[in-house]
Amino acid sequence: MNAKELAKQIAGQHGMTEKQVRELLDAALEAIAQAAARGEEVNLPGFGKFKVKESPERSGRNPASGEVITIAASKKLTFAAAKALKDRL
Template identity: 55%
Template structure:
């Protein structure tokens, strides 16, 4: 699994940056995606994929320990759809 630190280290190495500079860049990109999602805006990273907020309706579910039916409130979910290049890389 790659962590934000792993990604920052790779960027620092490939672009002659300090680890602190690279980590700041990674954090800035992630914050931009988070801010866009919080405002309901889609983020499209060409060649990588698309982050989109999806509204999930209220639904009924079961409590696994008691079997009782409970209502799960409506919520928002962040989805990611990979670009064709990413899908192709995954599937050879």
């Protein structure tokens, strides 16, 4: 399912236009992205949590040459599904 299909389904269930639903979805996703950029956790009860995890700098190997390289520290956005969502699967 993509964003357009999701908006169409929600619009049909709640008597709204697809454009209205799409604007709400875009606003919700933007709010999640802004919170993640600030390093905040976003908890959606019954659905799950979006959380920023930090990976420290580490050493690795170039697979082509075998040379030791340094892999830079990075941040990753992770999602952990809530128990209620896991149970539905």
